[in-house]
Amino acid sequence: MRQVRVFFHDKCFDGAASAAVFTAFYRAKIAAGAEFGYFGLVHKAEGLFDTAEFTGDDNAIVDFKYNPDPRVTWWFDHHQSAFLSAADAEHFRRERSPQKFYDPDFRSCTAFLAQVARERFGFDEPGLRELVHWADVVDGALFPSAAAAVEMREPALKLTLAIEGTRAPEFLRRLIPDFLRHSLDALLRQDYVQAALEPLLRRHQQMRELIRERSECRDGVIVFDLADLDYEGYNKFLPYYWHPEGVYSIGVSRSPFRVKLSVGSNPWHSLPRMENLAAICERYGGGGHARVGAISFAPSAVEEARAAAREIAAELRRSYRAAAQPTPAG
Ligand SMILES: [Mn+2]
Numbered sequence: 001m002r003q004v005r006v007f008f009h010d011k012c013f014d015g016a017a018s019a020a021v022f023t024a025f026y027r028a029k030i031a032a033g034a035e036f037g038y039f040g041l042v043h044k045a046e047g048l049f050d051t052a053e054f055t056g057d058d059n060a061i062v063d064f065k066y067n068p069d070p071r072v073t074w075w076f077d078h079h080q081s082a083f084l085s086a087a088d089a090e091h092f093r094r095e096r097s098p099q100k101f102y103d104p105d106f107r108s109c110t111a112f113l114a115q116v117a118r119e120r121f122g123f124d125e126p127g128l129r130e131l132v133h134w135a136d137v138v139d140g141a142l143f144p145s146a147a148a149a150v151e152m153r154e155p156a157l158k159l160t161l162a163i164e165g166t167r168a169p170e171f172l173r174r175l176i177p178d179f180l181r182h183s184l185d186a187l188l189r190q191d192y193v194q195a196a197l198e199p200l201l202r203r204h205q206q207m208r209e210l211i212r213e214r215s216e217c218r219d220g221v222i223v224f225d226l227a228d229l230d231y232e233g234y235n236k237f238l239p240y241y242w243h244p245e246g247v248y249s250i251g252v253s254r255s256p257f258r259v260k261l262s263v264g265s266n267p268w269h270s271l272p273r274m275e276n277l278a279a280i281c282e283r284y285g286g287g288g289h290a291r292v293g294a295i296s297f298a299p300s301a302v303e304e305a306r307a308a309a310r311e312i313a314a315e316l317r318r319s320y321r322a323a324a325q326p327t328p329a330g
Helices: 012-027 085-096 110-121 126-139 146-151 155-165 170-178 184-188 190-213 239-244 277-281 300-322
Strands: 004-007 035-043 057-060 072-078 100-102 214-216 221-226 248-254 258-265 292-297
Touching: 004 012, 004 184, 012 035, 012 057, 012 072, 012 110, 012 155, 012 292, 035 170, 035 248, 057 239, 072 110, 085 100, 085 155, 100 110, 100 239, 100 248, 110 184, 126 155, 126 184, 146 239, 155 170, 155 184, 155 190, 170 190, 214 277, 221 300, 248 300, 258 300, 277 292, 277 300, 292 300
Parallel strands: 004 035, 004 057, 057 072, 072 100, 221 248
Antiparallel strands: 214 221, 248 258, 258 292
């Protein structure tokens, strides 16, 4: 029996959905009776791949970085930073493999893979369209509102919470093939999915109430402090759910390993001129993107993080007031 090993972006809806769509495509177009094994990959400083795992008759990497190992026979990715080195990028360009594909313009790897499978291999499975659609929504963060992102009424959003939050390694090995058997709604009703979801939903509700109690919004800037709790990790849209008028949010939280200062901006409410949050965080030794950044402090440096939070809040409030100021007439 032909063995296929699929290496996918772990703890990610798009990664799991890509693995499922690849499986359906491979069975339809390459080998119907193939047997599949699924292996999650995570981003870390080094040792991304254990190449000793590339033992399948085919080894596919989906929604994750390129690996030039000759045993890797299929690759699909859409990440901006898809190559670990210039040499890897050069290897990809020179090899011109008809089974390796890259396009950073796609919002999700799942949609990219589905399009390549359709256009190059004639694979079209209408039953997969729901999965492809939601991979695009989740990976592209295309939620219509903070309420949609926080209340998670859509089955795909609850599945995302389970995929990102569960610690059981066998969960995704079971879920990926099940994507091909059930609608997302029916999948959500499976016992093992409910069991994984239940503690995560409970915690989500706790965080939702906690941030309601502890956040305040003034001059377009939402501030909250969870540093007295061991509670890093919460839905990043919660501040805008409680304060839709807020443009920026600043939160201090703590885990056993660090104190984190998160500086974000509201995807549904912008000013004509937004501050670059990565640039602000870099001044304090942090970083990120223009619209969301973070700064890490040592676990003991709570007061230092709080002081930085106050300074950044004052700076963003000044910026908000200046932007909200009506232009003087004449
Ligand atoms: Mn992705």
